[in-house]
Amino acid sequence: MESEKQIDIESLCLKMKEFLAFENIKTNVSMSEYTSFRAGGKAAAMAVVETIPELRRLLNLLTQEKVPHIILGSGSNILVKDGGYNGIVIKLGRSFHTVQAEENVITAFAGAKISAAAKEAMEHGLSGMEFASGIPGSIGGGVFMNAGAYDGEMKDIILSVRAITSDGTREYSLSGEDLMLGYRSSVFQKNGDIIICAEFQLEKKDKEMISARMKDLMERRNRKQPVNLPSAGSFFKRPEGYFAGKLIQDSGLKGLSVGGAQVSPLHAGFIVNNGNATATDILKLMRLIQNTVFEKFGVRLEPEVRILGD
Numbered sequence: 001m002e003s004e005k006q007i008d009i010e011s012l013c014l015k016m017k018e019f020l021a022f023e024n025i026k027t028n029v030s031m032s033e034y035t036s037f038r039a040g041g042k043a044a045a046m047a048v049v050e051t052i053p054e055l056r057r058l059l060n061l062l063t064q065e066k067v068p069h070i071i072l073g074s075g076s077n078i079l080v081k082d083g084g085y086n087g088i089v090i091k092l093g094r095s096f097h098t099v100q101a102e103e104n105v106i107t108a109f110a111g112a113k114i115s116a117a118a119k120e121a122m123e124h125g126l127s128g129m130e131f132a133s134g135i136p137g138s139i140g141g142g143v144f145m146n147a148g149a150y151d152g153e154m155k156d157i158i159l160s161v162r163a164i165t166s167d168g169t170r171e172y173s174l175s176g177e178d179l180m181l182g183y184r185s186s187v188f189q190k191n192g193d194i195i196i197c198a199e200f201q202l203e204k205k206d207k208e209m210i211s212a213r214m215k216d217l218m219e220r221r222n223r224k225q226p227v228n229l230p231s232a233g234s235f236f237k238r239p240e241g242y243f244a245g246k247l248i249q250d251s252g253l254k255g256l257s258v259g260g261a262q263v264s265p266l267h268a269g270f271i272v273n274n275g276n277a278t279a280t281d282i283l284k285l286m287r288l289i290q291n292t293v294f295e296k297f298g299v300r301l302e303p304e305v306r307i308l309g310d
């Protein structure tokens with residue numbers, strides 16, 4: 001939900017304090033501290049919700065007051081523009097981090113790390129989540145993005161998702177086709193609703209084998225990706241019939257910098273922050289890459305990273 005209107009943050013905070021803990025509301029929050037890019041502007045406020053009733057009330061209030069809001073997972077696929085986000089960033093508190101295994105199903109709340117869910121699955125001898133074990137981010141972000149790697153994607157294992165409408169009025173469950181899971185997309189990108197938890201259907205297999213596969217994939221990731229520098233992973237979606245990284249490399253852009261942002265010399269699909277990049281640097285480099293690749297190959301690269309703010 002976006003709006004041009006300046007929000008009255010003081011009066012909004014007073015209203016939020018009626019049902020949220022004082023320490024769970026922060027104003028003027030630097031989003032560089034909450035995103036893996038370690039860059040970007042400030043959000044007008046951040047509110048951490050600890051329970052579903054709190055989430056529901058907050059969504060009711062923000063809808064009533066017509067205040068733009070976004071839910072933040074682990075911030076590993078978001079870039080907030082330097083002008084900031086004139087709205088409320090909602091974060092899910094600790095009670096949304098639970099992961100449970102029962103028979104062949106893992107139930108994970110949206111705030112849990114994908115890696116924690118994959119580890120829990122492995123410990124219960126449940127296979128199917130290995131592909132995701134090294135994807136940074138939360139279950140909510142992973143479902144929203146239909147995150148994938150090494151020939152696997154969330155779509156392969158999601159049994160059902162519980163969500164709440166963006167105005168907080170209704171909780172519901174969805175499964176299968178209704179989730180509209182496609183390449184890095186889901187129904188939640190269209191309806192703006194909030195994922196509360198997800199169930200994953202897995203298969204009983206040997207624990208040692210699962211663990212070995214996870215280790216192997218993590219080693220591949222560490223070898224091929226610039227994991228020691230801030231980034232948001234692959235910056236662009238894979239255009240049909242191509243690989244974004246290869247197009248960028250073949251355009252001669254590997255290693256190119258704009259300010260503190262650089263096309264990773266290790267993996268051209270990644271834009272990395274070399275320490276002092278602004279969101280503007282990152283976005284300028286993004287446009288330069290898009291224009292060059294389009295001129296050379298006639299392919300339009302679309303960002304996979306969610307770009308937010310002014």
Ligand SMILES: Cc1cc2nc3c(=O)[nH]c(=O)nc-3n(C[C@H](O)[C@H](O)[C@H](O)COP(=O)(O)OP(=O)(O)OC[C@H]3O[C@@H](n4cnc5c(N)ncnc54)[C@H](O)[C@@H]3O)c2cc1C
Binds near residue numbers: 134227
């Ligand atoms: C080093 C690195 C490697 C990566 N490798 C991969 C990879 O192999 N494969 C891959 O797919 N991605 C990869 N990514 C990108 C990222 O990790 C995934 O997109 C991840 O799923 C994002 O999860 P998040 O919790 O960080 O989401 P965020 O970045 O916090 O949010 C992303 C979007 O999801 C929405 N969202 C988050 N939580 C919820 C919720 N509960 N309900 C509704 N919407 C929600 C947000 O509003 C936002 O629009 C990588 C990133 C990095 C930094």
